[in-house]
Amino acid sequence: MEFPSPLLPGVLVKRYKRFLADIELDSGETITAHCPNPGSMMGVAPPGAPAWVSVSPSKTRKLPHTFELVEVDGGLVAINTNNPNKIAAEAIAAGRIPKLAAFAALRREVKYGENSRIDILLEGDGDAAPTYVEVKNVHLMRDGGLAEFPDSVTTRGAKHLRELVGVAAKGARAVMLFIVQRMDCERLRPAEDLDPAYAAALRHAAANGVETLCYDCEITLNGVELRRPLPVKL
Numbered sequence: 001m002e003f004p005s006p007l008l009p010g011v012l013v014k015r016y017k018r019f020l021a022d023i024e025l026d027s028g029e030t031i032t033a034h035c036p037n038p039g040s041m042m043g044v045a046p047p048g049a050p051a052w053v054s055v056s057p058s059k060t061r062k063l064p065h066t067f068e069l070v071e072v073d074g075g076l077v078a079i080n081t082n083n084p085n086k087i088a089a090e091a092i093a094a095g096r097i098p099k100l101a102a103f104a105a106l107r108r109e110v111k112y113g114e115n116s117r118i119d120i121l122l123e124g125d126g127d128a129a130p131t132y133v134e135v136k137n138v139h140l141m142r143d144g145g146l147a148e149f150p151d152s153v154t155t156r157g158a159k160h161l162r163e164l165v166g167v168a169a170k171g172a173r174a175v176m177l178f179i180v181q182r183m184d185c186e187r188l189r190p191a192e193d194l195d196p197a198y199a200a201a202l203r204h205a206a207a208n209g210v211e212t213l214c215y216d217c218e219i220t221l222n223g224v225e226l227r228r229p230l231p232v233k234l
Contacts (some may be wrong), residue, residue: 003221004051006054007069008027008054009023010052012046012047015045019035023032032063033163037148040142050070052069067079076183077139082179085135088135088226090225091215100131103126113166119134119184122132133214138214141184146189147188165208168189168209175210177214178232182217215227216230
């Protein structure tokens with residue numbers, strides 16, 4: 001997944017109101033950028049950190065800049081939570097996730113369950129059961145090498161796990177795919193202290209037919225792409 005425009009470098013001044021970030025560009029100008037991340041961004045939004053923004057060509061956008069990358073602990077972290085679905089879809093289409101390689105059609109944002117939309121639906125030939133893939137963005141790391149999800153309470157995330165359990169019970173394949181948008185992690189586990197309900201829901205889902213997969217990403221100033229699988233520790 002390539003960024004929509006060449007990134008402009010700067011320094012993060014502050015992130016606030018969830019969707020706003022003030023960034024002082026290297027040009028000396030301080031801009032307010034859209035911050036496409038509804039989570040707490042624990043550990044990945046320290047004031048003074050190097051940051052990068054893309055620029056939209058749209059003349060109608062109120063905020064033309066989008067906060068894309070931040071540097072923490074000496075490495076790049078992609079903070080845009082819209083990216084993982086694109087990264088996953090591109091990787092699956094290219095055959096880079098072996099466990100999700102056999103499919104005839106890939107569709108995104110398909111309605112299913114109780115007023116939900118599955119991020120990626122993979123359909124096979126003939127009578128082959130469909131594969132429902134829920135994608136989650138990960139960038140929390142509190143202990144060296146350990147990625148954690150979520151970074152704040154997510155009742156929506158727990159709902160998605162219940163929906164996956166439901167489709168698995170009906171004979172379809174259900175997959176929970178975590179995309180870690182940083183390069184310094186070696187494994188992933190649920191952040192039970194931050195959201196015990198989600199951690200319990202994930203263990204329940206894994207015990208009831210839902211597969212768990214996790215991949216980290218290669219991150220450059222040009223874009224983000226899937227890199228390697230990481231083990232999930234429940």
